[in-house]
Amino acid sequence: MPPKFTVPFTVKVKNGTKTIVLLLDPGTALNELKTQLIIAIRDTWTAGDDGDSMLDDMSIPKPSFDTVDNSETQAVSKASEASFSDLSAITINDINVALPVDVADLEKGWREIDNTEDRSMGLKSIEALGIRDGSVLALRLKGQESYDVRIPSFDDEE
Numbered sequence: 342m343p344p345k346f347t348v349p350f351t352v353k354v355k356n357g358t359k360t361i362v363l364l365l366d367p368g369t370a371l372n373e374l375k376t377q378l379i380i381a382i383r384d385t386w387t388a389g390d391d392g393d394s395m396l397d398d399m400s401i402p403k404p405s406f407d408t409v410d411n412s413e414t415q416a417v418s419k420a421s422e423a424s425f426s427d428l429s430a431i432t433i434n435d436i437n438v439a440l441p442v443d444v445a446d447l448e449k450g451w452r453e454i455d456n457t458e459d460r461s462m463g464l465k466s467i468e469a470l471g472i473r474d475g476s477v478l479a480l481r482l483k484g485q486e487s488y489d490v491r492i493p494s495f496d497d498e499e
Contacts, residue, residue, distance in 0.1 A: 350365050353478070354477075376433060435483035437482075438453070438480060440479075441477060
């Protein structure tokens with residue numbers, strides 16, 4: 342009998358407006374998923390990146406008649422630095438992952454994945470935790486208060 346072949350899962354992990362796509366074996370433990378996320382974050386995100394600050398380092402000239410209040414800009418910048426200030430120091434304990442409450446409507450919220458050990462079976466696989474091929478997960482790093490996932494809107498009115 343030929344060996345059993347498992348087809349890898351494609352899992353999308355969202356934080357803010359960013360999406361990280363991972364290809365994982367169904368038997369992968371949640372800690373391995375978090376390890377893969379850490380590698381992807383370190384490879385693609387920049388320090389101080391809050392998901393919307395891709396152009397923060399570009400200076401945009403202001404007209405001379407316009408006055409700018411920098412206090413609000415600095416407050417937002419400091420808040421994002423608290424979450425992503427040192428990407429090399431992120432560990433699996435700094436990452437929380439959640440499944441959507443309603444797969445058809447991601448705006449209904451997120452249910453954090455509990456990775457408690459079952460003494461008889463050890464750590465649960467991502468498949469046993471309810472993650473399927475094509476699943477969308479939310480990512481929250483230590484320092485972030487909630488799962489912030491922004492879904493693009495394709496309405497003409499906005």
